[in-house]
Amino acid sequence: MRLLIFLSLIYLCYILLKSRWKSSGKKSAINKEMEKTADDIMIYDPCCKIYYPKKNCIAFKDKDKILYFCGKECKNKFLEDRKKGDFK
């Protein structure tokens, strides 16, 4: 009878350890999910006025801030438009 209790205690410890491993595994999965969502941040394209996933964007450093465009054409168009504005 004592042996049975001892065995069940060991089994309980085993389950506790296992659940701990599981929860730690879940945590890292959540972190991964967060990294994934950080990659999928939507940014505003000032040229075609749509939101676009950041990872597919072209970044352009403009003085003190960074602008993002959905493509090279958009970036060039934006820069040209701004130039025209400066000449006015």
Ligand SMILES: [Zn+2]
């Ligand atoms: Zn665009």
